[in-house]
Amino acid sequence: MNQSGESLRDRKKRRTRAALERATLRLSAERGFDHVTVEEIAAEADVSVRTFFNYFASKDDALIGADPETGPRMAERVLAADGVTPFEAFRAAVLAEIDDELNNARDLWLLRKDVLMQRPDLLVRAFASSAEAEQLIGAAVAQRSGLPADHLYPRLLVAAGTVAFRCAVTRWALDDEVALGDLISEALDLLGAGLAHAPHHHEGGPS
Amino acid sequence: MNQSGESLRDRKKRRTRAALERATLRLSAERGFDHVTVEEIAAEADVSVRTFFNYFASKDDALIGADPETGPRMAERVLAADGVTPFEAFRAAVLAEIDDELNNARDLWLLRKDVLMQRPDLLVRAFASSAEAEQLIGAAVAQRSGLPADHLYPRLLVAAGTVAFRCAVTRWALDDEVALGDLISEALDLLGAGLAHAPHHHEGGPS
DNA sequence: TGCAAACTTGCAGTGACTGCAAAAATATCC
DNA sequence: GGATATTTTTGCAGTCACTGCAAGTTTGCA
Numbered sequence: 001m002n003q004s005g006e007s008l009r010d011r012k013k014r015r016t017r018a019a020l021e022r023a024t025l026r027l028s029a030e031r032g033f034d035h036v037t038v039e040e041i042a043a044e045a046d047v048s049v050r051t052f053f054n055y056f057a058s059k060d061d062a063l064i065g066a067d068p069e070t071g072p073r074m075a076e077r078v079l080a081a082d083g084v085t086p087f088e089a090f091r092a093a094v095l096a097e098i099d100d101e102l103n104n105a106r107d108l109w110l111l112r113k114d115v116l117m118q119r120p121d122l123l124v125r126a127f128a129s130s131a132e133a134e135q136l137i138g139a140a141v142a143q144r145s146g147l148p149a150d151h152l153y154p155r156l157l158v159a160a161g162t163v164a165f166r167c168a169v170t171r172w173a174l175d176d177e178v179a180l181g182d183l184i185s186e187a188l189d190l191l192g193a194g195l196a197h198a199p200h201h202h203e204g205g206p207s
Numbered sequence: 208m209n210q211s212g213e214s215l216r217d218r219k220k221r222r223t224r225a226a227l228e229r230a231t232l233r234l235s236a237e238r239g240f241d242h243v244t245v246e247e248i249a250a251e252a253d254v255s256v257r258t259f260f261n262y263f264a265s266k267d268d269a270l271i272g273a274d275p276e277t278g279p280r281m282a283e284r285v286l287a288a289d290g291v292t293p294f295e296a297f298r299a300a301v302l303a304e305i306d307d308e309l310n311n312a313r314d315l316w317l318l319r320k321d322v323l324m325q326r327p328d329l330l331v332r333a334f335a336s337s338a339e340a341e342q343l344i345g346a347a348v349a350q351r352s353g354l355p356a357d358h359l360y361p362r363l364l365v366a367a368g369t370v371a372f373r374c375a376v377t378r379w380a381l382d383d384e385v386a387l388g389d390l391i392s393e394a395l396d397l398l399g400a401g402l403a404h405a406p407h408h409h410e411g412g413p414s
Numbered sequence: 415t416g417c418a419a420a421c422t423t424g425c426a427g428t429g430a431c432t433g434c435a436a437a438a439a440t441a442t443c444c
Numbered sequence: 445g446g447a448t449a450t451t452t453t454t455g456c457a458g459t460c461a462c463t464g465c466a467a468g469t470t471t472g473c474a
Contacts, residue, residue: 009420009471016421037460048423053462087403121338128335131328145405152378156394157402159370167363174357187363194401195364196294198352216440216451223452244429255454260431 017055017067018105019045024062025111033063033115033122060126063115065108070097071133075140086144086154090137090161091188098165098184109180116173123166134158164188224262224274225312226252231269232318240270240322240329264336270322271333272315277304278340282347293351293361297344297368298395305372305388316387323380330373341365371395 023044027036038059042049056062077093084092102109116123134155142154164187172180190199230251234243245266249256263269284300291299309316323330341362349361371394379387397406 007472012471013421038462039460049462050423050425051421054422057462059461085403086405124338124341125335128332131331134331147405150378150381152374152390152394153397153402153405155374155377156371156397159374160367160398160402163366163370164363167359167366170362171357171359183359187359190360190363191367191398192401192403194399194403195360195367196292196399196401198293198354198360201352201354201358214441219439220452245431246429256430257432257455258453261453264431266430 016045016047016051018108020047020052020055020062021065021108022111024059025108025115028063029111029114029118032118058129060122061129063112063122064126065105066126066129071130071136073097074133075136078137078140078144086141087157087192089144090141090157091185091192093137094161094165094188095181095185098181102180113173116170120170120173123170127162127166130162134162160191161188164191223252223254223258225315227254227259227262227269228272228315229318231266232315232322235270236318236321236325239325240266267329267333268336270319270329272312273333273336278337278343280304281340282343285344285347285351293348294364294399296351297348297364298392298399300344301368301372301395302388302392305391309387320380323377327377327380330377334369334373337369341369367398368395371398 020041023041024036027040027044038052039049041059041062042052045052052062056066060066074093074097077096078086078089081089081092138154138158139149141157142149142151145151145154147153165184168180168183168187172178172183227248230248231243234247234251245259246256248266248269249259252259259269263273267273281300281304284303285293285296288296288299345361345365346356348364349356349358352358352361354360372391375387375390375394379385379390
C-alpha cells in the first residue's frame with residue numbers, strides 16, 4: 001500500500017466505477033436508457049461486460065450509481081449527528097450526502113438529469129434496489145430513537161425519506177432553475193410536518 | 208353480450224388472471240420466488256408462457272397481482288370521497304381498496320404472506336412497477352387540493368402513501384396476529400401527523 | 415524476486431421478455 | 445344457424461440481462 005490511504009488498486013477501481021457510470025449516463029442521455037445495451041456501456045468504458053457486473057448488480061444500479069458504501073455511510077451519519085431528534089439526524093444526513101454528491105460528481109448528476117428528463121419513471125425502478133441500504137439506515141434511526149429495530153417508525157421514516165428524495169430529483173430534472181438541495185429540503189420538511197393538510201397554493205409562489 | 212354485465216370472455220379473463228396469480232404465489236411460497244420460472248407458472252395455470260405476459264408485464268407484477276384497473280379505480284375513489292381533506296380522501300381510498308382486496312381474494316393474500324415472510328425485500332422491487340398508477344392517483348389528489356398536477360404535495364403524498372402501504376404489508380407478513388388494515392391505518396396516520404417526532408415506545412404497547 | 419490476494423475476462427448457460435403472424439375462441443349480425 | 449368481425453391464445457425466433465466458474469492478469473507485500 002502507498003503512503004496515502006488509497007492504493008493503486010483503489011484508485012483504479014474508483015476510476016473504473018466512474019467510467020461505467022459515466023458511460024451508462026452518456027449513452028442513455030443520447031439514445032434512451034433501454035436503447036443501450038450493457039455490452040455497449042462496457043465497450044465505452046473499455047472493460048468487459050463481466051466487469052460491468054462486478055461493479056453494478058444491475059443496469060438500473062449503474063443509472064443511479066448505486067454504491068455499496070452509501071448505506072453504511074448514511075447510517076454512520078445518522079448516528080454521528082448529536083443532540084438533535086432522529087428525524088433531524090436523518091434529514092441532515094440526506095442533505096449532507098447530496099451535497100457531497102453534487103460537489104464530487106456534478107457532471108454525472110447533469111447527465112442523470114438529461115436521462116430523467118426523458119423518462120422520469122426510471123427513477124422509481126432504480127430506487128427499488130436500495131432495500132438493504134434502507135435496512136441499515138433504518139437500524140441507525142431506530143437506535144437513535146430508542147425503538148426496536150423492527151418498529152414501524154424507523155422503517156417508515158427511511159422509506160418515506162427515500163421517496164421524498166426521489167420526488168425531489170424528479171422535479172429537479174423537469175423544472176429548470178431550482179437547486180436540488182432546496183427541493184429535497186422542502187420535501188423532507190413536508191414529511192416532517194405531516195401530510196394531513198395540503199399546503200396553500202400561491203400563484204408563482206415558492207416551488 | 209350476455210344479459211349480465213359480464214360476458215363469457217370477461218369471465219374467462221378474470222379466471223385466467225386469478226389462476227396465474229395463484230400459481231405464482233403457490234409455487235413461490237413453496238420453493239421461493241426466484242426458484243420458480245415463468246414457464247412453470249404458466250404450466251401450473253394451464254396457459255402458454257406468452258399468455259402469462261399478456262396478463263402481466265413482468266414476473267414481479269404477478270407477485271403483487273398488479274392490475275391495470277387499480278390506478279383508475281383509486282383515482283375515482285379519491286375524487287368521490289366528499290367533504291373531507293385530500294389526505295382523508297386518499298387515506299379512505301387506500302383502506303377501502305385493501306378491504307375489498309381482503310374480502311375478494313383473502314386466499315391470495317395469505318399465500319402472499321408466506322412468500323413475503325421468506326423475502327420481504329421482494330415487495331420493494333415489486334412496487335416499482337406502480338409508477339403510472341401513482342401518476343393517476345396523484346393527479347386526482349392534485350385536483351382535490353386545487354394544486355397544479357406537478358406540485359410536490361400530491362406526488363409526495365401518493366408516493367409516501369405507497370411506501371406506507373408497503374411497510375405495513377411487510378410488518379403484517381412478519382408479525383402474526385395483527386390486522387393488515389390496522390397496520391396500514393397506523394402507518395398513514397403517522398404520515399399525516401408528521402415524522403418529525405418519533406412516537407414513544409411502550410413495552411408491549413401498540414407497536 | 416516470488417508468492418498471495420484481488421481484479422478482469424471469456425465462456426457457456428439460464429431465463430425474462432418482445433414482436434409477429436397464424437390459429438382458436440368468442441361476439442355480432444343476418 | 446351460419447358467415448363474419450373481433451379478441452385472445454399460442455408458438456417461434458430472437459434479444460438481452462445476469463450468473464457461476466475457471467483461467468489469466470495485475471497489484472500488494474515480504
